[in-house]
Amino acid sequence: MTDPEPIALPALDGWALILGASSGFGAAVSVTLARAGMDVIGVHLDRRATMPQVDRIVSEVGALGRQAWFFNVNAANPEQRSEVINTVRSRLSERSGEKIRIVFHSLAFGTLKPLTAGDPQQEISQKQMDMTLDVMAHSLVYWVQDLLHADLLSQHARIYAMTSTGSTQVWQGYGAVSAAKSALESHIRQLALELGPRGITANAICAGVTDTPAMQKIPNAEQMKEVAIRKNPFHRLTRPEDVANALVALAQPCTYWLNGNVLHVDGGEAHSG
Numbered sequence: 001m002t003d004p005e006p007i008a009l010p011a012l013d014g015w016a017l018i019l020g021a022s023s024g025f026g027a028a029v030s031v032t033l034a035r036a037g038m039d040v041i042g043v044h045l046d047r048r049a050t051m052p053q054v055d056r057i058v059s060e061v062g063a064l065g066r067q068a069w070f071f072n073v074n075a076a077n078p079e080q081r082s083e084v085i086n087t088v089r090s091r092l093s094e095r096s097g098e099k100i101r102i103v104f105h106s107l108a109f110g111t112l113k114p115l116t117a118g119d120p121q122q123e124i125s126q127k128q129m130d131m132t133l134d135v136m137a138h139s140l141v142y143w144v145q146d147l148l149h150a151d152l153l154s155q156h157a158r159i160y161a162m163t164s165t166g167s168t169q170v171w172q173g174y175g176a177v178s179a180a181k182s183a184l185e186s187h188i189r190q191l192a193l194e195l196g197p198r199g200i201t202a203n204a205i206c207a208g209v210t211d212t213p214a215m216q217k218i219p220n221a222e223q224m225k226e227v228a229i230r231k232n233p234f235h236r237l238t239r240p241e242d243v244a245n246a247l248v249a250l251a252q253p254c255t256y257w258l259n260g261n262v263l264h265v266d267g268g269e270a271h272s273g
Contacts, residue, residue, distance in 0.1 A: 009248050012036040014101035014154060015092070019043050019075050019143065022054045024212035025162055026106040028240030029247055030068075031060050033102065036248045039067035041088055041100070043075045045109075075107055076135045081146060089150045099154035100147065102251055105140045105161040108214035110180060112173040129176050136180035141187050144195075158251050159195075159202040161188055162243075163262060165270055167206075173219040185262055192260030201259040205247070208238035208266030232269040242267070 009032070016033045020026040021042030030040045040061050046054055054070060061068035069091065073080040092098045110132035117123040140161050147153050166174050167181035184204065191202040209228035215221055229235055246265045250258065264270050 009036045009245070010252060012038050012101075012248060012251055015039045015041060015098060016102040016104060017041045017043070017088075017100050017143075017147075018104045018106070019139070020106035020108060021070065022046050022050065022057065024106065024108065024210070024214055025207065025240050025243050026104065027053070027057050028244040029104050029106070030057055031064075032241065032244035032248060033251075034061040034064045034066040034068070037066070038102070040069070042068065042070040043084060044070065044072060045074050046072055075143070076131075076139045078142070081143065085146050085150050085152065089152055092152070099157075100152050101154045101157055102247075103144065103147070103153070103157065103159045104247070105143070105159075105184075107135050107139060108162075108212070109135045110177045112177065112217060112219060113175075114173055115175045124176055129179075132176040133180045133183055136177065137183035137187060140184060141191070144191060153200060156199045156201075156253070156256060159188070159191060159200065160247060160250070161202075161204050163188075163204040163206050165206060167262075171218075171220065171224070188262075189260045196259060199256075201256065203250070203258055203260065204262045205243060205250075206262050206264045206266065206270065207243050208232060208264075208269035210238045210240060210243075212240065228269055231272045232267050233272055234267045236267075238266055238269070 016038045018026050018030050018040060021030050022044035030042055034040055044054060058068045058070055071084045073084060075081065111124055111128035113124040115124055144159065161184050163181045163185050166178045167185055170178060188202045188204045195202060209224055211225065225237060228237055243265050
């Protein structure tokens, strides 16, 4: 099935904070939101070898006439999170108190080991389990807390977090990440409840199988991709740009009543046999 012709994106404005901005979904969302008219604050953790990718994203955002403030830090580190927020607050205070309208959580760093193994050295440790859930789930809560304390979230801000079908399905080596995705969806529901009175919404986005750097690390990734292509009504994998384009639509002011959901952006893959 052929893809539709490219269409103009509806307009957005304000600032977007992208957690995990240097690759995969985070990179695509950064550039696409800039195309729609938003300035981008990107948080990422990259070594020298992958910094050219970060430089490319920053250049693309800038070429679109938007601001790109990127921070190469560990998003799960409390001190580094505080430093980013303090810097952003200082810079935005110089711009007539502008605030963040979209928070997008796409941190994909966890341990892919079985929960049990004949050799204890091959099974996941408590430290690895705690790290996986902290980075891929709990960090969302801590960022939202600090953003609220710093008064950086705008009225009617939108919070989005990337989940996966792994929150309800199982496959080899995915146990800790599956637990993290389940926790992440739970955090989204709780944030939706608590922030609703402020006019702030929170939703999880569940993409179809997507060929990202994080995907390549999952055991039997090629088999997963083959099954997804067969199942998907479009008979192709989901692309990061598919999710980014959907996010622009989801962030329009008229979607204010979407709250606390897991929204599937997968071409119908999750419900196809």
